[in-house]
Amino acid sequence: MVKHAKPDLSVNIGSLVLKNPVMVASGTFGYAEEFNRLLDLKKLGAIVTKTITIKPRHGNLPPRTCETPAGMLNSIGLENPGIDNFIKIKLPFLEKLGIPIIVSIAAEDDPGEFYILVGQLDKISAVSAIELNISCPNMQKNILISQDARETSALVSAVRRLTKKCLITKLSPNVTSISDIALAAQDAGSDAVALINTLSGMSIDVHKCVPKIGSWVGGLSGPAIRPVAVKMVWEAYNKIKIPIIGMGGIMDTESALEFFIAGATAISVGTANFINPGASLEIISGLKKYMTDNDILNLSNITGKLKA
Amino acid sequence: MVKHAKPDLSVNIGSLVLKNPVMVASGTFGYAEEFNRLLDLKKLGAIVTKTITIKPRHGNLPPRTCETPAGMLNSIGLENPGIDNFIKIKLPFLEKLGIPIIVSIAAEDDPGEFYILVGQLDKISAVSAIELNISCPNMQKNILISQDARETSALVSAVRRLTKKCLITKLSPNVTSISDIALAAQDAGSDAVALINTLSGMSIDVHKCVPKIGSWVGGLSGPAIRPVAVKMVWEAYNKIKIPIIGMGGIMDTESALEFFIAGATAISVGTANFINPGASLEIISGLKKYMTDNDILNLSNITGKLKA
Amino acid sequence: MEAVQLKAKIISNKKLKCNYWHLEFDSGIIAKNALAGQFIEIKVNNGMDPLLRRPISIHGVSGTKVKLIYEVIGRGTQILSERKPGDSLDVIGPLGNGFEYNQLTKKLDNRKTVLVAGGMGVAPLVFLAEKIKFHRPVVLIGARKKEQVLCSQEFKALGCKVVTATDDGSLGFKGRVTDLLKEFLLENQKTGKPENIYTCGPQPMLKTVAQISHENNIASQLSLETHMACGFGACLGCVVSTKSGYKRVCKDGPVFTGKELIW
Amino acid sequence: MEAVQLKAKIISNKKLKCNYWHLEFDSGIIAKNALAGQFIEIKVNNGMDPLLRRPISIHGVSGTKVKLIYEVIGRGTQILSERKPGDSLDVIGPLGNGFEYNQLTKKLDNRKTVLVAGGMGVAPLVFLAEKIKFHRPVVLIGARKKEQVLCSQEFKALGCKVVTATDDGSLGFKGRVTDLLKEFLLENQKTGKPENIYTCGPQPMLKTVAQISHENNIASQLSLETHMACGFGACLGCVVSTKSGYKRVCKDGPVFTGKELIW
Ligand SMILES: Cc1cc2nc3c(=O)[nH]c(=O)nc-3n(C[C@H](O)[C@H](O)[C@H](O)COP(=O)(O)OP(=O)(O)OC[C@H]3O[C@@H](n4cnc5c(N)ncnc54)[C@H](O)[C@@H]3O)c2cc1C
Ligand SMILES: Cc1cc2nc3c(=O)[nH]c(=O)nc-3n(C[C@H](O)[C@H](O)[C@H](O)COP(=O)(O)OP(=O)(O)OC[C@H]3O[C@@H](n4cnc5c(N)ncnc54)[C@H](O)[C@@H]3O)c2cc1C
Ligand SMILES: Cc1cc2nc3c(=O)[nH]c(=O)nc-3n(C[C@H](O)[C@H](O)[C@H](O)COP(=O)(O)O)c2cc1C
Ligand SMILES: Cc1cc2nc3c(=O)[nH]c(=O)nc-3n(C[C@H](O)[C@H](O)[C@H](O)COP(=O)(O)O)c2cc1C
Numbered sequence A, B: 001m002v003k004h005a006k007p008d009l010s011v012n013i014g015s016l017v018l019k020n021p022v023m024v025a026s027g028t029f030g031y032a033e034e035f036n037r038l039l040d041l042k043k044l045g046a047i048v049t050k051t052i053t054i055k056p057r058h059g060n061l062p063p064r065t066c067e068t069p070a071g072m073l074n075s076i077g078l079e080n081p082g083i084d085n086f087i088k089i090k091l092p093f094l095e096k097l098g099i100p101i102i103v104s105i106a107a108e109d110d111p112g113e114f115y116i117l118v119g120q121l122d123k124i125s126a127v128s129a130i131e132l133n134i135s136c137p138n139m140q141k142n143i144l145i146s147q148d149a150r151e152t153s154a155l156v157s158a159v160r161r162l163t164k165k166c167l168i169t170k171l172s173p174n175v176t177s178i179s180d181i182a183l184a185a186q187d188a189g190s191d192a193v194a195l196i197n198t199l200s201g202m203s204i205d206v207h208k209c210v211p212k213i214g215s216w217v218g219g220l221s222g223p224a225i226r227p228v229a230v231k232m233v234w235e236a237y238n239k240i241k242i243p244i245i246g247m248g249g250i251m252d253t254e255s256a257l258e259f260f261i262a263g264a265t266a267i268s269v270g271t272a273n274f275i276n277p278g279a280s281l282e283i284i285s286g287l288k289k290y291m292t293d294n295d296i297l298n299l300s301n302i303t304g305k306l307k308a
Numbered sequence C, D: 001m002e003a004v005q006l007k008a009k010i011i012s013n014k015k016l017k018c019n020y021w022h023l024e025f026d027s028g029i030i031a032k033n034a035l036a037g038q039f040i041e042i043k044v045n046n047g048m049d050p051l052l053r054r055p056i057s058i059h060g061v062s063g064t065k066v067k068l069i070y071e072v073i074g075r076g077t078q079i080l081s082e083r084k085p086g087d088s089l090d091v092i093g094p095l096g097n098g099f100e101y102n103q104l105t106k107k108l109d110n111r112k113t114v115l116v117a118g119g120m121g122v123a124p125l126v127f128l129a130e131k132i133k134f135h136r137p138v139v140l141i142g143a144r145k146k147e148q149v150l151c152s153q154e155f156k157a158l159g160c161k162v163v164t165a166t167d168d169g170s171l172g173f174k175g176r177v178t179d180l181l182k183e184f185l186l187e188n189q190k191t192g193k194p195e196n197i198y199t200c201g202p203q204p205m206l207k208t209v210a211q212i213s214h215e216n217n218i219a220s221q222l223s224l225e226t227h228m229a230c231g232f233g234a235c236l237g238c239v240v241s242t243k244s245g246y247k248r249v250c251k252d253g254p255v256f257t258g259k260e261l262i263w
């Protein structure tokens, strides 16, 4: 038997080098503290924080989550302690882990808030990358930035001027054409796109005639949305050149592989963290095994390798 | 104890009166023949046929279906015998059932085909209503008519001039704003909108690196998509006045009720027909029971009754 | 103790009566560290429907055994009831903060502590009663009807005084357990009012117990239930309004004092 | 007979060997009407994962009993294997068209009929063998290894001549069952070639059997498997290419003649 070379799981996202391509998705991992005893955090490819705003946010009216067939709805409403508290209270723990920390940020009212946030984060070495969450469906807005190619382009180019850090733009699946928006983000200078955020959804308690979550409409996540997410990654991959961070219903190695084959350079584990906190580490081992079994030395040899 | 009045399940869709609001969705019920011994077809509110085109269509390359978490992908590709064969071979059986028959139609290449189809169907008394399928994701087109408000408007107004029959426009959920498209259909003279058609999706066999269905991309249906569908019905209900025929993952009475409460006047059972051919009749009984238990005399008292 | 995720072997899983079930699983580490009022999160099967874990209170421990009682109310608990002894159960626990009872005076605190349980709310209170049995708490159990009164023998075996209330009067006091509580407080006005009320049960009951406690100036601790996606503090989904803002029931609770909650 | 949907009681559900299981359920109406080559569609549990029914061939009937054999290969069959006697099983059947065997001459047709089974493909062929046992068919069974050879006793009990082929040679002929078929045809050149070949198994095997039958000018009937969403002709999902266009495996098949199929 031939001795197999050790598969190389490292990937590049812009200037950022990840030792493996498995991240945890914004809003599904808090600021990592809660997972401290449930898995070895240092093994993760990167951690994306819960989205941060300038001011602390209390978040939406409960109930904030409900279960749906093979999925869940959430309307957390970006509850977060605000950037200053984040830096003071949450970042030190994350920094100590020694793995890339990607800070997700959002504006509450005015896109200009992004500039302030980026300005502040740009100076902090513990911040490896910034993810622009322009796709949160829980802000009771009529239209999201990432639902409009021009607005996406305007925001990303403005932010691009403010930082040399790796910039990731997180996109909404609630659009007619994901590739148009991904292209706008790329052309405006984003280093990568992350997709997908949650699908807009609603669930009703038919006995009380009330919505099951307090804010009526929430974001659908989990395995139910995986086919939609895989298709969007594939569609974007055919149109853009920057790396794609794929997510949406990844539960295990097999579902993670779907995203790589469709065109993702890295993946994020979201809802699965709630159900199986060990999922991300299981996927890292699973990817290694898949690569070894199939004689794949480099992960980039899988990305986009979908064939007829 | 008070004696309850018999609940009235009848609803109006434009000029069309249904004895109950439970239809079966296009493409999930063939031309009803296959279900003949599995349920009492005469009890259905209406039957929507598999979508018909002018010429016979062979449909897409197999495999054409695959299972996904709480859902399925399909890429049948509108296999159908063509309008003439439909009228000759399939319609007689349907006509004999004595319930409203809604014929779903689509154009293969040119929107003009709709005019020919409508012209032909307009003359047939056995056809109770016409459903414009401008949302089939399995036609390998770049953009669907129902993904563009202006095109939707143009098509519906053109067709409107050709028939006085009840006209239903079936919409795609793969859009940034479903209510914009629903509004366009209404303003162009559609008697009702049917939503949702399937979500665009993809599933990959990671061992072979091939898509699980022959046409790569297919339409996602089943309970997985229900929260998306309910939300779209609710969103459209808040913007339009014409009746909404709600569908997407309806499996039983409870899930059907979600659609009524969100704003549907009638509902269609789709994927559930494959799993439980009796589902539609169970829902009819279930609705009666719900109305009796809750002292609701008329179904319109449920439609859109979502409250905080 | 931080929670752990593990596969535990089911020792027994039996129907008690009506839709109530009793399950025991084997986990030395959870049994050793469990506090009264804490809960575990169970993945009832290994499919994607139901997707989320189900939170169930720790009803008691003995040796390496962890005991639960649960009501079959939906698909999740239905599937749980079909699991067989010997099966392995995917659990995370122990989770949340337990009841606080260090404030109970060291001397015999006879009848000064009242436990108010509504329906399945008995589950964590039996575990609590065991921990504070020295004080011989009074337990008020409420249920719709006689058949649904749970665990009164267990409480009695621990030396508690048990009084029951049923909506239909089929056992004990006829009416709500909160009315029973009011009556109990009236009756005991002379002998000295209770100092601590611990309660678990449906939301409206908890609210009334909190009110009564407040009016009577008695400290209260309430174990809450809200919909949980994770159960360990990560999703921010399970929050409840408190005087210091939203708090996570799973991580900052499930036990809260009557004082801090806003209804 | 048109198919019916019903809840049937599971009589037994036992492991045969390896991952192969044997299930019997009670349904007089299906048992009475079942033809060899037909199948049933099973909802393995009542949740939404897995969502779709699973098609399984009818392996045999006896009285009101319907017998199946199946291999546990994924979640659906795994869950099926966990179902217990006494449980009720949601089935639709009998579905599809069975094998055609009226053309077999009335006189003893000794050894003129060959059944070629690959792996689980034995399932419907045992039922067929029972129907045509008068003709004493020859059965060629292929499997990867000895342990995976199924039903040879059943065939023998019906008076069939059984020859096995295993990929690793652990039982019978070493090699593919299609190579065994070729050899068999060569050997029997003088005694007169077979007139009918019936086959069921993996797609590549079926293709080769069809080719061999064609080359030798022998009529063949193949039972196909494709992914099915409904199983009764409604979704148009399960099609296969034939000389007269796409045909539904579930409704127009699952049995097709070698002649009509396009590979
Ligand atoms: C901290 C805590 C401790 C609990 N302890 C017990 C116990 O010891 N015994 C017991 O029988 N029950 C207990 N419950 C309630 C139990 O979690 C629910 O009855 C159970 O989740 C219902 O699941 P289901 O799938 O059967 O019902 P479904 O109604 O089908 O569940 C649908 C969804 O709603 C959630 N849900 C339903 N009811 C509740 C509820 N009361 N609280 C929170 N989520 C709910 C489910 O988790 C699920 O996500 C506890 C709940 C919490 C939060
Ligand atoms: C007409 C017919 C008769 C059959 N008879 C038998 C039988 O007697 N014994 C037996 O063991 N198997 C039989 N099969 C195959 C059986 O249906 C599959 O093994 C089973 O569906 C696998 O389900 P799963 O959830 O365990 O596997 P998974 O791989 O998890 O299933 C995923 C999806 O693929 C489908 N699928 C997987 N394999 C097949 C297959 N070979 N054919 C069709 N669909 C498949 C499943 O139905 C499901 O929708 C038959 C198939 C057909 C079409
Ligand atoms: C409870 C919850 C909270 C979330 N919060 C955020 C958030 O703050 N910012 C963000 O960009 N995405 C957020 N998301 C979206 C996830 O990061 C991810 O894009 C989505 O859930 C799809 O992946 P999944 O199906 O694996 O969960 C949240 C998702 C969930 C379930
Ligand atoms: C196999 C299959 C075929 C379908 N064919 C059609 C079609 O021909 N025309 C159409 O308008 N919709 C078609 N649909 C969409 C359904 O009518 C329905 O809009 C969709 O499946 C959502 O409902 P469901 O989740 O209840 O299935 C098809 C759906 C499936 C699953």
Ligand code: FES
Residues within 6 Å of the ligand: C227, C228, C229, C230, C231, C232, C233, C234, C235, C236, C237, C238, C239, C248, C249, C250, C251
């Ligand atoms: S359930 Fe996730 S934070 Fe409480």
Ligand code: FES
Residues within 6 Å of the ligand: D227, D228, D229, D230, D231, D232, D233, D234, D235, D236, D237, D238, D239, D248, D249, D250, D251
């Ligand atoms: S499986 Fe639906 S037509 Fe064959």
